[in-house]
Amino acid sequence: MSKSLFLDRDGVINVEKDYLHRIQDFEFIDGIFDLCQAAAEAGYLLIIITNQSGIARGYYTEHQFQQLMTWVVAEFSRHQLSITDYFYCPHHPTKGTGHFRVDCNCRKPRPQMLLDAAQKYDLDLSQSIIVGDKLTDIQAGQAAHIGTKALVGTGHAVSHADQLAADVYADTLTELKTRLFPATPEND
Template identity: 45%
Template sequence: MSRAIFLDRDGVINKDHGYVHQVDDFEYIDGVFESCMSLKQMGYKLVVVTNQSGIARGMYSEDQFHSLTEWMDWNFADKGVELDGIYYCPHHAEQGIGVYKVDCDCRKPKPGMLNDAAKYLSLDLSQSVMVGDKVDDMLAAKAAGVPIRILVRTGKEIVESAEATVILDSIADVPAYLSGL
């Protein structure tokens, strides 16, 4: 069993400009590649877990999401960082259209994406870490049994959350924080 760093996408990996689905709108957070490289060297698997309600709302297609995700994955690979898994939720219980209007188990704050990743990637959730920019990220991690929950300030406005273990400025600060534990 491996330990993992679960990464939300918008607000953690890239700046959240709202429903980001095109390469031209994808702007990386400073230090993301270096931080992810350090986390890999510390023995963590890197797993992206992202809600994508823009798909459910009809703002962009799953194909557009996959194209952008493939481009992002290549960017990480070009920097020498392999992402071990990418999980996404295309649903929204209230705002979804058609087949995407689903009250699913994968949309954070529910833990479905983390649990699926743990199952398929043989992850020990009790040794893993969540890095997110919203309380929903923290709640999903808590529900999945992830003990270290890091809220970063690079995404949504931070609402003080007892669900977070710590609040850091960005993903760039995560390796040093974890090294100090």
């Protein structure tokens, strides 16, 4: 079985901006490529899991989301990193329109995206890591029995209680890399 570093997108990979869907508005957070390089070197697959209620709300289309994600995957590739896959929830239980207005099992804090990834890639979730910037990411990891739930302070405001819910907390992705992969030598 494989193991994965599951990454939330907004607030972890990129600077949090409400309903981000345009390439020109996308800004990578410092340290994301180094964190992913350390994870890849340690044998982790890189998988993105993201709630995208902007689709449900009609702010952007699934096609626009897919175009942005194609670009994101290509940017990781430019850094010699392979994103194995990404999973997204286009639903919202109350703010969605049409068939996107549904109380689904994929919207974090529910674990369906993690479970779907585990089934598709034969992942050992107990050996995997989830990195998020909100309590809902940690709760999804708990529900899926992810081995390490990591919270990072690069996106939404994080309370002390949220920090305590995580197995690992770091203010930055660089600090998180050091905490998760301490044996990784620095590339000077």
